[in-house]
Amino acid sequence: MKDPQHIIVIGASAGGMPALTRLVSNLAGDLPAAVLVVQHFAPESFGQHLVDRLARHTTLRCLLPSHGDKLEAGTLYLAPPDRHLLVRDGTLMVTKGPRENNYRPAADALFRSAAAQYGSAVIGVILTGMLHDGTAGLEQIKRSGGRAVVQDPDDAEFSSMPESALINVSIDYVVPLAEMGALLTQLVQTPPSGPIVIPQDIKMEAAIAERIVGETEDIERLGTPVPLTCPDCGGSLWQLTEGSVLRYRCHTGHAFAAESLLESTQHALEETLWVALRMMEERKNLLTSMAGRGQGYWSIQQEERIMEIKRHINRLREFLLNGQEHNSSTEQAG
Template sequence: MARAKFKEPRTGGSATVVVGVSSGGMDALTRLVAQLPESFPAPMFVVQHMSADTTGDALVHAINKHGKLVCTHAQDGEKFVGGHIYLAPSDHHLMIGKGKILVTKGARENRSRPAIDPLFRSAAVAYGNRVIGVLLTGYLDDGTAGLTAIRRCGGTCVVQDPQDAAYPDMPQNALNRVKVDYCLPLAEMGALLSKLVQRKFGGRKPVPRDIAIEAKIAERVLSDVRSVDALGKQVPFNCPGCGGVLWKVEKDKSLRYRCHTGHAYTAPVLLAEQTAKVEETLWVALRMFEERRNLLLSMHTSLDGPGYRSASERAKESEVHIKRIRAILNSGDKATDDDVSEH
């Protein structure tokens, strides 16, 4: 196996495999790549949700340790080859074009960078029916819109069986909204992919205009009001990422929103972001009311007297507001997995 790691990569094969995974990703990816043969002909591009301060080196090392294919961090402008795995760098989106990799630091989608949807969408635009999209374990629903794009461009959609996933939300949400081609346990996925990449592919379908526009927005080629206007109508919500106006993407059967600077949200993720903003605002309000009460109490002796309203009375009014805000914060009105399942 060690010698195989340094063999010249293959350029043959016409299929392109894109994989999206979130929570539980390291275990899922290492189990998947361990099933792929050394002769696997297609390039594989992987987005694993990770924080900006994570290098991703541990995941690259784990994939190389357990699999027969070479895995590296994707590099902007790099020409990709078959039989190689390319991992999205932390805090950057990974996209692909005709034979070339694009790594950008564009706006977050579904609160993530790297995000799964930009990769899936770019692959669908570039390679149409030759794309095999794979969605594995994770929270929320990043990847659902990307699988929809792959489906609409004639590609193949593969989803891990939610009962087999460590975190079933992401595959389950995809199953709820996309007519996938295969839903199966991880242990059977390697054999399936090995068969799918060997197929003969017919003619391509035209790329729908809205998918092409979103792909260009993610590449930062387009980022203006006119381009987003073509996707849908403005809605009375603000973008949590930049404060700008949001547009509802009308071609998508599920609720999804975009702003003109590039941020994108599914409805559950937007709800989670709004809830977080509300909680943040309430904590600020609580702090300000507590400081006001404390200041009034400290001023009680000097201010109380003829012509002044009692500072202690105003402090009691602040205490009423403090109790109300604390009650809201303690009510547990936070975005949970239930928010996702309701949509």
């Protein structure tokens, strides 16, 4: 097989497999590009089944890659479950590095890696999905001279990922799935533009994901420390200073777009409040047992403390349940 002239990187989440099968059905097996795909799915998923499903709809060679595989034209590589897919020096890296935007594999990690290695030869594609993965990586592809393609949100089963990209990145093409295969085929027929200087911050972040570097000093070159902690490891966070997407990193490698970090802290807060509710219930039960064995003034004091903690329990439970109902209605609206 020939070395690829272009690298097409695709990110998809909710609704992604039906969208991917439609897209690859319009890509020929002699495509002068390698196609690398991140589809969010559960860590216990059987990746080969998904590769076989894609292979039934295209003449591209479809693979679940192994670490060190050579990157070849006319081949589609699907990131394995619970592994990041990266590229370096014409080969694939399959790693269990830190999650990005709470995902592994993450589209941001793949997009950034491709941008750092191949610059203007990269075409980044965002398909249907929830939340924001892929937006920062697409912006890094653009800063490295590559091109950005987004599925029309009106055509996407879930519009959050395409909409996030459109809000934050200067997109070159916004098309429905029915037109995307022909567009990609057209784009890879022309040679990439001349070489450009890849921004140093993109190279540095790619090296962090590859575990080549990852010391605190390396992160300090990319951003400034902020009074926030990483929801995954509890380490300090740095706000990254380059690019148009507000992002954060910790020195162990976890990375978040601002929206993803906000969602993570919301989950952590909710878990903490449920623990607090359980502890208050246990305290109430203990006080009730003590009051039943007491007499006179001491028993009256315990009853007052029980009534007070019951009020706190009811308020906290109402807050938690109302918050869950609000989040559910917001997700349905999105």
